Amino acid sequence: MSDVKKNEESMAQAVKEILSGGLTRTVLSVLLGFLVGALFMIGSNKEFIEALGYLFSRPSDALGAAVQVVSEGYGALFRGAIYNADADTFEKAIRPLTETLRLGAPLIAAGLGIGLTFRVGLFNIGGTGQLIFGMIFATFVATRLELPFVLHTIVALIAGIVGAALLGAMVGFLKARTGAHEVILTIMLNYIALYFFTFLMRNPALLQETRATGNPKADPAAETALLPKLIGDNYSLHWGLIFALLAVVVFWWLMERSTIGFRLRMVGFNPDAARAAGINVEKTYILAMALSAGFVGVAAANQSLGVAVGVTPSAHANIGFDAITVALLGGSSGPGILLAGLLFGAFKAGAPSMQVIGVSPEVLGIVQGAIVLFIAAPPLIRAIFRLPAVQNSNALGAIRKRLFSRGGAK
């Protein structure tokens, strides 16, 4: 076979791989998710349903109503989450974007945590419980200790990370020691953590607010412990975003560049082979769960120290669970989770302005669910768009090697 022909063949192969690979699939999944959401908006729209009654005499009415409700709905989402063109000043117009960043930050941090366990072949469904444990520790430091500014924030942040990591490590330990499945352990601990947190906030000696109203609630974080505003007092965006971005960098370095990450990935790829190669798989599980929960702890600190309102049992805001969808959409990679977290953060930021124009923002929950459903079922996406199946031979890798390697380096 001539070299030219070989080259052509591997190029065709590479195109196939790009089509069947992660990026295309992810983009198509997101688009399909929005399409499914649009169908629900149309289906529940009154004008559309009325127009359906005389569909055959004037089909344009139904079509018009459908287009209108979808463009209004997603238009409101854009105005609420990215850029509000109706605002009188530029400062106000970009406020939605800062809200997206603020609400996306904890999703990114927690998403990294869940993504880490996916890479090790574990399922951490316990984001909620770990987040709550992180919040217990962070809230305790923020409300019960007196420390100078900056130091207080840092100590509270570290406390949040440690609190969450302790619970994660416990799950890892129980799994490694007894072989109990981490999914059941983490789901049970979600409930235990929630009731424990509620108990602490009912008890004046522990976390309950000073002027107790009878409902479980903690004091707001001390001013010295609050996360400082990032771009002025006009926006609620705070340093939580910076910590989330730092977490992305740490995650990337940890997973892609460090020895620990190599060990984690190796166990995820094939635990038996890793064990044969001398890696202590049980210890790796404990480490992975602790690290995972540690990232969730960053989100916990964000919830405890982000706003000057005392936390309540519902302050976990379902972030631990949403983080699963973030990690799935982000393909468990640092940059992917960053983008996925921002997308779902935008959903949270845009929800109120959809409410205003009378479209239930709950539709975004459907979009979110549909996106991850398509992500979770690659064959389904391939079937819908008739994409070629993933090939086993790694032609893309071969091309990359030829382009980027020097002098036959491995």
Added chain:
Amino acid sequence: MSMNIQTEEKVGFKAPIVMSSLGLLVLVLLGFLGREGMVAFEISRRTDVVQLPAIDVDSSTLGIFSGIVMIAISGFALWRSMQNKRTPIWVLTVYGAVGITVLLGWLAAGATVPVTFIAGTALVLAVPIILGAMGGVMSERVGITNIAIEGQLLSGAFMAAVVSSITGSFTLGIIAAMVTAALMSMVLATFSIVFLAQQIIVGVVLNVLVIGITNFLYQQWLTEDGENVNFPGTLEIIKIPVLSDIPVIGPILFENRITVFLALVIVPVLWFILFKTRLGLRARAVGEHPLAADTVGVNVARTRFWWVTIGGAIAGLGGAALTIGNAGAFGREMSGGFGFIALAVVILGRWHPISAALAALLFGFSIILRVWANQVSPGIPTDFITMVPYLVTIIAVVGFVGKSIPPKALAVPYTKG
């Protein structure tokens, strides 16, 4: 009967240790250090045909007595362990019943315990968990992990409420609930059997999707037009003649809605099919060793598909029990984690229908105890009572109460060589 593989496993001493420590805790905390005051266990309602007098006991005496009984049962469990035999389910049930009774007596020191009300409500609350767990047993026994029980309960609850309201027929509502949840199971089964997708991920994703869809429809449709589409009322309470006149167990078991009766029937029937018929043997073979089952001619893919699907239908019935079987109208995310509890119950009951149903009752009791404890003796940290079943599940999963052995091929996709 007990010619299972499990008998080959060595029965450990962890269960007797945990049981005797709990008994000791009861003896000391609820007995010697217990609360003063008489407790009246009201075992007959005023409307009952046969009236039995209330049983009056001293709260701390009950604690001491129950503690001793619990320790005695632990001794029996220890004796069984020494002979390398498992403790029978009914003995554990008695142990659990004594434990719940002493807790009731401790909470209600100086007051009365309405026995039939508490046990009856616990059963009604447990029904969605029981049915969800039966769905879980059916799919896990053939080797498919079903995390989507939560979504199946929620979709069942939604469909039962909406279809019953619109058509005015509870039968259609129940059918719609079962069909919807079965369809969800078909998605899960197809993804796991045909596409070999990660079962846990598919389950989680289905939950997210159902929560999203029901939240949206609830907000957009049910709140605006609630009178027409979300006002089903509840099923009629059926009194089985003669049986419902039996003191204590009559009102608890034989005076209920059809959803409760169905649950009480499905559990033993599933046990019979699973352990006494060829159908069940094949299903278990598929879950334990699909290759062997395939070799002797069992169609692994088809068996898995239908068991998971029918399990989904049963979970959907559990959803119907939430709305038209108890609350009436549908509420946002009203399954509130019952599906995850069902998942725990499956493991707690070691993939056995009857043990799983009993474990579900434990959760039912914990829910009603929390509500009732707040009324009868405010100030008791009820958060801890609510925590107990979850802690028990962890203890069980971690293997302190005898090892729980899942079906061998659980969550393992099977491809024909």
